[in-house]
Amino acid sequence: MKIISTNIGDRKEITYKNKKVTTGIFKYPVEEPIFLDKEEVKGDEISDRKHHGGIYQAVYGYSQKHYEYWKPKYPELEWNFGMFGENLTIDELDETKIHVGDTFKVGEAIIEATLQRNPCYKLGVRFNNMKIVKQFWSTTMCGVYFKVIEPGLVNVGDELKQTKSSKTNPTIADLYKQQKEIKGIK
Structure with a gap:
């Protein structure tokens, strides 16, 4: 991979249901390396710390292959990587094959798969x-949240080299399906 x-994205104020809300979902590609820190990507806006950022959701990865589906x-959208709010667009990230606890060396950082989006x-x-939102729930293309074990810079072209496999743990897709059932989403 x-x-x-x-x-990364800046803080943006939007109006949703007649209320002002801030968000960091409007992310765009950057040319320079980004720094994966213990609880966030440095320089990236996280407006809702209850649901994003923190130790178990420090970095969000999404697959380039999923873009082909969406x-x-x-077709009316101006497409760019980062559209799903991901920090890392990864060529072949597959939620059905990545298990909670799988660990990867990427650039200077070491990251571990933790949760679904x-x-x-x-x-x-x-x-x-x-x-x-409903269409997203109807797939297993949820992306992967990563915990940062060792902070460091990552850049376009860096490879994710798996250093630990946790095949006895559920996959990220399994977690996503469980969440869908818990929430009663059909």
Whole structure:
């Protein structure tokens, strides 16, 4: 697996249901390396610390392959990597094959897969269409949250080299399916 794009976002104020809300979901590719720190990507806006950032959600990765699925559904959008709020766009990230606890060396950092990404209304705001939230739930293309074991810089072209496998743990897709059942989403 290889990093195709590194993405960060600024704080943005939006109006949702007649209320002002801040978000960091509007992420865009950057040319320089990004620093993966213990609880966040340095320089990246995290507006909702209850659901993003922190030790177990420090870095969000999403697959470049998933873009191929979504682009035809939203041809009117101006597409760029970072559209799903990910910090790392990775060429072949597969939630059905990555297990909780799988650990990777990437650039100077060491990261560990921890959780799935559950979509919220801010993804709908980003896509200018709330349908994306339900469509996102209907797949296992949720992306992967990573814990940062060893902070460091990562850059486009860096490879994720697996250093630990946790095949006895559930996959990220398994966690996502469990969340869907718990929430009663059909």
